[in-house]
Amino acid sequence: MRIEQFYERSEALADPYSSRVDDQYETRARLDPVVYSDPLKDGMALTAEQKQAFERDGFLILDGAFTQDEVAGFNQELNRMARDSEFLSAAPTITEPLSGEVRSIFEIHKVSPVFEKLALDRRIAGAARDILNDDLYIHQSRLNYKPGFKGKEFFWHSDFETWHVEDGMPRMRAVSASILLTDNRYQNGPLMVIPGSHKTYLKCAGRTPDDNYKRSLKVQEVGVPDQENLRRMTEKGGLVAATREAGSLVLFDCNLMHGSAGNITPFPRSNTFFVFNAMSNQLMKPFGPEKARPEFLAEQRPKKISF
Numbered sequence: 001m002r003i004e005q006f007y008e009r010s011e012a013l014a015d016p017y018s019s020r021v022d023d024q025y026e027t028r029a030r031l032d033p034v035v036y037s038d039p040l041k042d043g044m045a046l047t048a049e050q051k052q053a054f055e056r057d058g059f060l061i062l063d064g065a066f067t068q069d070e071v072a073g074f075n076q077e078l079n080r081m082a083r084d085s086e087f088l089s090a091a092p093t094i095t096e097p098l099s100g101e102v103r104s105i106f107e108i109h110k111v112s113p114v115f116e117k118l119a120l121d122r123r124i125a126g127a128a129r130d131i132l133n134d135d136l137y138i139h140q141s142r143l144n145y146k147p148g149f150k151g152k153e154f155f156w157h158s159d160f161e162t163w164h165v166e167d168g169m170p171r172m173r174a175v176s177a178s179i180l181l182t183d184n185r186y187q188n189g190p191l192m193v194i195p196g197s198h199k200t201y202l203k204c205a206g207r208t209p210d211d212n213y214k215r216s217l218k219v220q221e222v223g224v225p226d227q228e229n230l231r232r233m234t235e236k237g238g239l240v241a242a243t244r245e246a247g248s249l250v251l252f253d254c255n256l257m258h259g260s261a262g263n264i265t266p267f268p269r270s271n272t273f274f275v276f277n278a279m280s281n282q283l284m285k286p287f288g289p290e291k292a293r294p295e296f297l298a299e300q301r302p303k304k305i306s307f
């Protein structure tokens, strides 16, 4: 082994969550808590039982967290944005690999007052606070359209593996909140999760290509699990699809293995996502590539949110 490979490897060995440093997949125990507050005490938005369920499963689904009127307002904003070509050309958008249709819009909490207000709603930020038990900031937000007929899949992955390697998120103290804007049916590519998978960190094989985000947000090819580990995880934890009505809230741990199938039905499967990170878990330099990803994907100047 060349001396620089030795140091590269020894640096990687010093990082308990190193990934994409060689051609090996390896499962490691999670070193961080899941719920950082007292799971026996009710929080500001979640009961003790809900916190215990989140700790056990790595996710929690709150049916009907938002009323149909509120959902109608969110969809009005979604359609306004999707129809405004000037807005789309300025906003950080990612298009579908084949059709060119809008796949995701990022930083929706910065470009839309409606979604900024939603991100700070106590039903969402309060739940994140109950789990992370720290001052919070928004690491990333996005609107996934998954349009009818053409919405492509999001292959299995742990968000934390990407946020650690490519953004420099040090530990597992972040939570995603997804609000379903359309009915998520088993036919139109709902979010699928592997319960309990958040407790195992999967170090992935491969190397992060330069400017990986330009490809990974359309089709993720590195930082994705191998079939053997995926099979083992699903045999252990099963598979749950968040097939719920619009207005439901899905909270999931940063390291939960999740993905979603493509959408060939006429019904769009649109969800918003807000990722809350603990202020004590602010980004360092990426643990993988030298260059950090652009700010629309990973907040580099965190400001504590008040809600």
Ligand code: 6CS
Pocket: 140, 142, 154, 157, 159, 162, 163, 216, 217, 220, 297
């Ligand atoms: O790379 C990321 O940050 C994004 N990629 C996926 C598939 N999920 C998390 C996040 O939005």
Ligand code: FE
Pocket: 157, 158, 159, 258
């Ligand atoms: Fe994800």
